[in-house]
Structure formats: C-alpha cells, structure tokens
Amino acid sequence: MKTDYIYQSAFAKDVAKGLTAHPKHIPSRYFYDEYGDLLFQQIMKIPEYYLTRSEFSILETDREKILKPIVDLGQKFNLIELGVGDGFKSKLLLSYLYQQHIPFTYYPNDISSNVLDLLSETLKKEFPDLSFRLIAENYFEALKKNAWRNDQPSLMIFLGSNVGNYTENETKSLLDSISASLESGDQLLLGFDLKKDPAVILRAYNDEGGVTKAFNLNLLKRINRELGADFDLDAFRHWPVYDPVTGTCKSHLVSLKEQRVFVEQLGMEVSFEMAEPIFTEISQKYSVSDVSELVEKAGFEVIEVFMDDKRYFADMLCRK
Ligand code: AVI
Numbered sequence: 001m002k003t004d005y006i007y008q009s010a011f012a013k014d015v016a017k018g019l020t021a022h023p024k025h026i027p028s029r030y031f032y033d034e035y036g037d038l039l040f041q042q043i044m045k046i047p048e049y050y051l052t053r054s055e056f057s058i059l060e061t062d063r064e065k066i067l068k069p070i071v072d073l074g075q076k077f078n079l080i081e082l083g084v085g086d087g088f089k090s091k092l093l094l095s096y097l098y099q100q101h102i103p104f105t106y107y108p109n110d111i112s113s114n115v116l117d118l119l120s121e122t123l124k125k126e127f128p129d130l131s132f133r134l135i136a137e138n139y140f141e142a143l144k145k146n147a148w149r150n151d152q153p154s155l156m157i158f159l160g161s162n163v164g165n166y167t168e169n170e171t172k173s174l175l176d177s178i179s180a181s182l183e184s185g186d187q188l189l190l191g192f193d194l195k196k197d198p199a200v201i202l203r204a205y206n207d208e209g210g211v212t213k214a215f216n217l218n219l220l221k222r223i224n225r226e227l228g229a230d231f232d233l234d235a236f237r238h239w240p241v242y243d244p245v246t247g248t249c250k251s252h253l254v255s256l257k258e259q260r261v262f263v264e265q266l267g268m269e270v271s272f273e274m275a276e277p278i279f280t281e282i283s284q285k286y287s288v289s290d291v292s293e294l295v296e297k298a299g300f301e302v303i304e305v306f307m308d309d310k311r312y313f314a315d316m317l318c319r320k
Helices: 009-020 034-044 052-072 090-100 113-126 139-146 168-181 196-202 211-227 290-297
Strands: 077-081 102-109 154-158 188-195 236-243 248-255 258-261 268-272 277-284 301-308 313-319
Touching: 009 258, 009 268, 034 113, 034 211, 052 196, 052 301, 077 090, 090 102, 102 113, 139 168, 154 168, 168 277, 168 290, 188 211, 188 290, 196 236, 196 258, 196 301, 211 248, 211 277, 268 301, 277 290, 290 301, 290 313
Parallel strands: 077 102, 077 154, 154 188
Antiparallel strands: 188 313, 236 248, 248 277, 258 268, 301 313
C-alpha cells in the first residue's frame, strides 16, 4: 500500500504506533475528549468507584492538618494543582483557605482547556476574590515551564490517583520533574489508591452500569470520529484485570473475532486475531511504603500520611 499519508496530530501518531505494536496499545490520556470528560465525571459518582469518595472524605476531615505546614510559614504561597479536572475535591482546600482569608495564588493545571474553562467559571462564582491562573498543558510541559516560579513557597497537589496512570519508569520521571520544579522546603500532597481486596478494585473498573466500559470504548469511538476508522464497538470486550502481586490494574479492549479495521486518515488497515487485546490503561495501586520509597528517591521527606476510614485511599504530604 502507498504510504503517502501525513500524520496530522500526536493522537494520529500515537494511534498508528500503538495499533502496529505487539501487543497493541493506545495511551489512556486519549480517553479525555469532551465525551470522555463527561464519562469520567459520571465514573466519579458511580457506587463502585470508591476512589473519589474516599479522597473527598480525607480532604473533608483533614484539610486543616494538611494545610497547616504551608499556612504556618506565615507567607503568601502558591497552590499548584496538577490535573485539576472539575476541582470538586480541591475546592475543599480552596474554601478552607478562602474562608480563613489566608493569602495564596491558585495555579490549576489540566491538559484539557475545556475542563479549565468550566473550572474558571465556577471559581469566579464560588470564590469571587480568589487569585488564580490557569495552566493548560500536560504535566511534563507545565513542570518544565514552571509558570508559578516566584519567591513564594509552594504547595503542589496531585490528587485523585492520577499518579497511578503511569508506568513505574514514567512515575519515577514524573516525580523527579515535580521535585525539580520545586524549591527546598516546598511541599507536595500526593493522592494515591491503596492495595486492597482485589474484588473491590476490579469492581471499580468494571461497574455494573457499564460506564467504565463506555469510557474505555470511547477510545475506539474517538478513532472512528477523528481518524475516520470503522471500529465496530460491539466487536470488542472491555476487560480490566488486577494483579495483587504488583498492585497493577490494567484495562484492555479484547477483539471478539478475527477482524480488520480500516483507519482512513492513517491509510492503514489493522488486523486483529480472535481474542487479541489492545492495552488501554494502567491504574497502579500502592502500599504506603511503596510510595514513601518513590517520593524519597525523588528528594522528598514524608511529613504525614492521611487515610480514609476504610483505608482505601491515601494522601501523602511531603516536603522537599
Ligand atoms: C484518572 N484516573 C485516576 C482514573 C483511574 O482510576 O485510573 C481513570 C479511570 N479509568 C477507569 N476508571 C477511572
């Protein structure tokens, strides 16, 4: 076949690379188009997806203790948030600081400018005098540009187990980049999902209502729409697995038959064998000691670890 097509976008390049690899894979960051953002909002509310509720209860119960070390510095500070999403949980911290008239500037970051525009509207309504600056970049770019750099101390927050969506090496390099973007004495609040009953974890990624299935299949829908492919969504099974030894939960889309898919904009035909998987997401689960080791290697010391009543989720406060 003539290969005179042009790769128009990072998405097109990553899809071409992932669908020609063995095993096939598509990066999970492509879940989050407008429909994917909406589905993720729904996931955070479904009964099986305990992560958001668990972290909400930690922040609700312990926000004063979490913020004490930065507030005690007695200076105006930067509150930087990586991957803010709808800011539902972070608003617990914001409202505490706002109500106490503690001076700070908020720097919410997200890769989706759609999400940041919506957040900006709600921040203006809920906290009219809040000083904030939106950072629409992926984490690595945001950390490199370091737009919040000034002579004030910083508390960086990275909530929601977003850190779990990276492989071990990526996580190490992300924590190194976070550390490099901060000054000595700055703080980091890192939210991560804990290892627990495998059945509880698996249910969170395979809810009865099928919202997570739709979220996973949205990758194929997006390839169909944006790259002119002809994926038959009914010919793929949503298949999450959890390995209690490594704490790794992985999601896949498994082909239910031998089939060929044409991706027009890539000028590419992709063959699937019967039962061939596309690996779509990693959601790593940790023990507290796993994460202590990771942050210490990146140059942080652990100040305190906060957990919910069921000990499902943890927020670790660290100092560089
Ligand atoms: C965004 N991230 C932390 C979610 C997770 O739990 O890994 C994404 C998600 N995937 C399926 N359900 C939720």
